[in-house]
Every structure is written in structure tokens, then in C-alpha cells.
Amino acid sequence: MDTLIGIKGKDFIVLGADSYCINSIIKLRNDDNTKFYDINGKKCLLLGGSVGDRTQFGEYIRKNIHLYQYQNSTDMYVKSFAFYTRKQLAYYLRRNPYEVNCLIAGHDNQSGYQLYWCDYLSNMDAVNKGAHGYGGYLANAILDKYYHENITLEEALLTFKKCFEELKKRFLLTQISYELRIMYDDKIETQYVTV
């Protein structure tokens, strides 16, 4: 089960996910970097769930956002992007459902940095912090405790580290390898963390 965690501050967003690709009891890859879908360098879609569904859905959303950009010569706002993703999940929910949980993050000039939490039933909300998956159960309380309105990037990264250590200690599956996407200063950086 994928662990997805996200924290939004006033001028940054950090998204983190475990870097394992699982099929039933086997880890197909220990360095899976296909959970993040970066779009135009300013938006990021983090997906968790079964590999096939997240691959198909992620590619589908990313390409449609690109299509919007080419058709309209302008980037989509993050809010539109999030609502579009949710709408697509909802459309397929009662037809051919995609079992993916999402964290949608991005920056635009209209509303700054935004983070949206969306689950596989297409419930969505704008949040300051969020987590998905079994690991998310353990992480949520840590996020609640250490998050505050004026959290800095360093504090956020420390909070992530606390979450990962907690997962290492208490989570049944050994998840020690994570990938982070750090969005600040109009760019997206990738970091790999091993606990």
C-alpha cells in the first residue's frame, strides 16, 4: 500500500511517497519514481494505489492538462487542475473506476501554493497537510501535532523525517526508501530519502 504525505506552507509544498512498486506480496521495484506526475514545472500530481490504475490515470490527467495548455495557450490554475482530476475520478467511479488516491499540489499567481487531498471515491478538499494509505494513518497524527500556520520548509522536512521514522518503527511493511518533491521558488526539486 502506498504511503503519500503532503505539507503545504505559505511559500512551499512538500510531497512525499514511498518508492516501492508492489504487486501482491512482491516489490517489483525498490526505486519507483512513477508516482509523481510533474506538470509544466509548477504542478504535481502524486498518486497512490494499484500500479496499473495510477499509471493510466496519471498519464491521462497529465496529457489532458497539456492539451488544455496547447489549446488555450495558458496554464491551468491549480484549483482547476484539482477539480478536473476529481471530476474525472468521479466520472469513472461508476463506470470503470480508478482506484487511486491523489495529492494535488501546485503554484499559480492567482492563489499561491495550494494542496488538495483527493481519495479514490473522489472526495476532495483543499488542505494544509494530508496523507493517504496505511502509512498515512500513522503519519496523520504526526502532521497534526507538528504542523502550524507559519511552518518553514526546514520544519516541514523535519516533520517528514519524523513520519518516516515512525513508519519504520511501527508500520508492518518495511518502508525505508522515499521520494520527495519540494516545490518552492517556482521550481520543483526531487529528493530521495532513506531512513
Added chain:
Amino acid sequence: MALQDVCKWQSPDTQGPSPHLPRAGGWAVPRGCDPQTFLQIHGPRLAHGTTTLAFRFRHGVIAAADTRSSCGSYVACPASCKVIPVHQHLLGTTSGTSADCATWYRVLQRELRLRELREGQLPSVASAAKLLSAMMSRYRGLDLCVATALCGWDRSGPMLFYVYSDGTRLQGDIFSVGSGSPYAYGVLDRGYRYDMSTQEAYALARCAVAHATHRDAYSGGSVDLFHVRESGWEHVSRSDACVLYMELQKLLEPEPEEDASHAHPEPATTHRAAEDRELSVGPGEMTPGDSRMPAGTETV
């Protein structure tokens, strides 16, 4: 629920695919019942028993598979070939439903050939994988089962992709697919290095499949070995799985095997004794739990 009542929404009765799904393009699907129900009611019990593996290393990509086609508990064919050539530099190991694999590989061969004619060069392994994945994704929810590893050599060197009909498409160095895959992974992961020589790679692949056929009921028959080099693919060997496993045991066990009448418990225990010998235990000692059953004892 309240909203349902207000909107007078009713859940659909049938379990069939919604009319919003794309039509099975080109294939005739029986009208009236959807493929899932049809197969459940009328179809044979399809099993996905196999061991296939593929790994890439410096000198190319190795593909190995067993040759047992099973249909439930019946061995439909003990000598089938689960590695399908797509073109001269691309092979696919197949697992899942044999019919689906065969069909989709024919489609893939056709598509790649058309692209080669149109574009003047063969698509890369990554494109072939994406093509296969995209074609199969149109049939999501219709119970296709194709789990395949595409092994090829293209402009970027040896490449290996795992494609599954649920939409998974992963690049990697080692993949093993099928019911025997956990056993094969165990052997592969311990012996794999990117810088292996070709002979080492052949030995590793054969060893992994042989061990998997030993443990997995749905794998067996022979071990097929293919190698994709820069110059194209080559069928290296087909060796009987049982014979191969016995030979691997003999390599580990210096003494001759005792008492041929104890066919099954014997090789397992001597194998484990040999392994322990390699680690730390002295010769002739057995770890607890390795009790050899004397001839007259019957256990339920």
C-alpha cells in the same frame, strides 16, 4: 441514501460493463452477456501458472521460462513456448492467459511492423511497451490477463519492460512473472550482477527457473532460455526442468546421492544439508528440523 432518493437514482441490475465503455474494437463479443460473466459460466478455468523471468545485463537481455501450460489442475501442454519473438530485437515472455498473450503479441507485431514501414525504423522497446499498454488499457475491466516482460535491444542498449494488462508499465533490471515468480526472485536477486558474463547469466536464469519449477506446482516441463543481443535474439537452449534441477543438486553435493528409492524427501534434505554446509555447519551435521525419514515410517 437521501440524495439517491431525491434524484430517483437506481443502481444498475446487471454486473455488465456500462455502455460507456469503448466497444471491443474489431472483436466480436457475444451479445447479451458480458465477457466476464460469459467466461465465468461457460469458459474453461483459466489459471495463470507459469514461471517466466527476464533480466538485463551488460551483454543483453536474458529471457527464460518454463514450458508447462496448465488449465486448472490439468497440464494442457508440457512443452509450450512462453517466449514469443516480436521482431529480431524484441522478445516477450508471456504469462496469464495464453490466448490473450498470443493474440496481443500478434497485434503488437503488426503495429510495430507498420510503424517500421511508416517511420523507417523500428520503435524502441519503451515505445513498444507503451503501445502494448495503451492498446490493452482500452479493455480495462474486461478480464484480460496478459503479464509480459518485453526484452529487447534498441538504440539505448538492452532494455526490459514489464507490461501488465491492468495498465502497469515498468522499466527495470529484473522481472519475474507468474505463480513461480517469488521462487525465481529468490534465486535471481541473490545471484544478479549487471556485469555478469554471458555464461553466468545463462546459468543464473536456468537455475532460477529450475528452482521455481521445483517448488511451484503450476510450473514445470522444460526450461527455455533466450538471449537478446545487439545482433538479435537467439534461442539458447531448452532443457528438461527435473534433469536440470538434479544436475544443480549434484553440483552442490559432492557425495553421490543415497538410496534412489527415497525420491522426494531425499533431494530436499540433502540440498538443505549442502546449503548449510556452505554456510557454517560442518559436514554430516544437520540443523534441527532436517530429520530424514527412515524407510518404514509413515506420516499422515
